[in-house]
Amino acid sequence: MIPAGRPVANNYPPLLPGPPSVSLFTGVNYSWPVLFIFNSVIMIALQQRTIAHFDLDCFFVSVECLNDDSLRGKPLLIGGSSDRAVVSACSYEARKYGIHSAMPMKTALRLCPHAIVRSGDMERYSEKSREVTAVIADQAPLYEKSSIDEFYLDISGMDKFFGSLKWTTELRKKIMKESGLPISFGLASNKLVSKVATDEAKPNGQLEIHFGEEKSFLAPLPVEKIPMVGRETGAQLRRRGVETVKTLSEVPISLLEAWMGKNGIALWKKANGIDESPVVPYYEQKSISTENTFPADTIDMALLHAELVRMTEKIAFELRQQNKLTGCVTLKIRYSDFQTVTKQMTIPYTCSDHILLEKVKDLFNKLYDRRLLVRLIGVRFSHLVQGNYQINLFDDSQEMIALYQAIDQIKNRFGWQYLMKGTNVLPPEKKK
Ligand SMILES: [Mg+2]
DSSP, X not given: OOOTTSOOOOOSOOSSOOOOEEEEETTEEEEHHHHHHHHHXXXXXXXXXXXXXXXXXXXXXXXXXXXXXXXXXXXXXXXXXXXXBBEEEEOHHHHTTTOOTTSBHHHHHXXXXXXXXXXXXXXXXXXXHHHXXXXXHHHOSSEEEEETTEEEEEOTTGGGTTOHHHHHHHHHHXXXXXXXXXXXXXXESSHHHHHHHHHHHOSSOEEEOOTTOHHHHHXXXXXXXXXXXXXXXXXXXXXXXXXXXXXXXXXXXXHHHHHHTHHHHHHHHHHTTOOOOOOOOGGGOOOEEEEEEEEEEEOOHHHHHHHHHHHHHHHHHHHHHTTEEEEEEEEEEEETTOOEEEEEEEEEEEOOHHHHHHHHHHHHHHHOOSOOOEEEEEEXXXXXXXXXXXXXXXXXXXXXXXXXXXXXXHHHHHOGGGSOOGGGOOOGGXXX
């Protein structure tokens, strides 16, 4: 008899079979979950990437030294010479005095009164940057130019034939020989670790982190070594007792998310040496553009110029929002007969309105030659690289930088169209 209230034992075979097992070797049965993990490991191994990160050492300073040998080994500051100027870049020797970029020039000179000051030359730096890009483009199957002096190369698969370290070392030698500039590289299985490795290899060095050693390489480093950790985030983490990457990697991901939102998850991944982001080929890197078809075809020069200013300011603002610089401007004109003409110009890397406006107007004056009604105009910025806009402000003061920051803050808050150059304010009869 079965006591009341007790479930009846189920003597039927289960409706769903249990996980099947597969025998790979005689006498050993592997269940599906084990095989799944085994398979994943193989897949990861097959997809294992080799990424080289190249970074020119103290780029602006190195270019200055190339022009003037007497500057080598001296504390050198690059920036404006006015009373209110800031340091755009400085040599390793200057850094020993506690000087860093974005510091007021006055403070820097107080820390190191015998430092040599040179005004920057963005045209020359851009030229040297392009020279190095050409050497890399000639050698590397897939590369990304991430800033004016930084490159990521995806050389996965190359190791089978050449040995990736040997190949990268050769490339480094070639760049140094052809450009005359010192460059360092880091070699690893992803972009993040290769970048941190370059940083550790500097100045003028190279470092390879083998697959599987990413975490242990990062562990002892201070949290600020992770690229996305700025001064503010670093301080925030330190207040919470997180000083090394190891500690950061051990903080529960949910806690990091609670501390800093989505960025917390990204940060946890980085602390654990995980970064799946691909190397974006230079020719596929995005551009920023805008175009406008006029409600009625026009030949009104004041209107056309005002529109050029408006469009340039709009996308230059976008550029700064994305923390990017452009190295190439393209202008497009479509005439009333639908003939479309474009002209492009390679320019020193910039994101400043006043420099870009000058180039766009210059292009327009060269391109507009038919004295015909215009139906559409468009402006495009390409050859985009990461970069801060202080990079261009060699001759400008703290006020100029503050002005740009204030302009962008207002645009951020109210929309870009609410703040424009005085020249763009048309008399009422032109506004239609
Ligand atoms: Mg650099």
